[in-house]
Amino acid sequence: MLEVRNVNLYLKNAGEELHVLRNVSFALQPGEVVSVVGPSGSGKSSLLMVLAGLEKATSGSILIDGTDIVGLDEDRLAVFRRDNFGILFQNFHLIPSMTALENVAFTLEIADPSRPYGSIRQAAQDALVAVGLGDRAKHLPSALSGGEQQRVGLARAIVGEPRILLADEPTGNLDQTTGGGVIERMFALARVEGTAILLITHDLQLAARADRTLSMNQGSLHETPPAIQGVTV
Numbered sequence: 001m002l003e004v005r006n007v008n009l010y011l012k013n014a015g016e017e018l019h020v021l022r023n024v025s026f027a028l029q030p031g032e033v034v035s036v037v038g039p040s041g042s043g044k045s046s047l048l049m050v051l052a053g054l055e056k057a058t059s060g061s062i063l064i065d066g067t068d069i070v071g072l073d074e075d076r077l078a079v080f081r082r083d084n085f086g087i088l089f090q091n092f093h094l095i096p097s098m099t100a101l102e103n104v105a106f107t108l109e110i111a112d113p114s115r116p117y118g119s120i121r122q123a124a125q126d127a128l129v130a131v132g133l134g135d136r137a138k139h140l141p142s143a144l145s146g147g148e149q150q151r152v153g154l155a156r157a158i159v160g161e162p163r164i165l166l167a168d169e170p171t172g173n174l175d176q177t178t179g180g181g182v183i184e185r186m187f188a189l190a191r192v193e194g195t196a197i198l199l200i201t202h203d204l205q206l207a208a209r210a211d212r213t214l215s216m217n218q219g220s221l222h223e224t225p226p227a228i229q230g231v232t233v
Ligand SMILES: Nc1ncnc2c1ncn2[C@@H]1O[C@H](COP(=O)(O)OP(=O)(O)O)[C@@H](O)[C@H]1O
Pocket: 011, 012, 013, 018, 020, 038, 039, 040, 041, 042, 043, 044, 045, 046, 047
């Protein structure tokens, strides 16, 4: 479903060229949960941005059902992103002037402007209930805790029933109980809906629950042998 081949990403930083992703290759199948671990600054968030087409790979290919998104123009890329990806960003990216419900609903409005708002509102409310925020629908992001904002981010990522969910540190701001709920919800998506999930996390226990774990180190991504899972990073 998703196949990444020899992806390189160079970024300019203060005049210096930085080799952020080095020959990254891996595949993701429907219903599969793959975790990505690795030190801060190793390129995990950059990988997510490249996969979602929000950052253009310098070379290599990212195939979704055979179409290479690296070569697509912005318009076609936007359609591909909308039809395939749900993205939970490391720092949420909620729109400050919109309520929790509006933030979630907005994704669906863009995806299908002809869909009646009542049905959009219901789907957004259901997604908020699913992440335990049914009673926070009318709150602005500024009136929500970090963990609650993260859950709004998750509701927004899953409301469109994406085929591929990209999640960057989804439990980073959550206490264990809340984080556990969010994670159960994500794993259920993979099992029940066949959503493919790429899960970036610092939590090695959580990483080990995935079907496979990949380790990012200085821009290189490697399969982690099960025997040493838990001692890398
Ligand atoms: N927009 C950017 N411009 C230049 N360098 C960047 C940019 N974003 C990230 N980097 C650099 O790329 C490297 C990888 O960062 P990142 O992908 O955020 O790592 P991680 O998510 O694993 O902590 C870091 O050295 C970081 O400083």
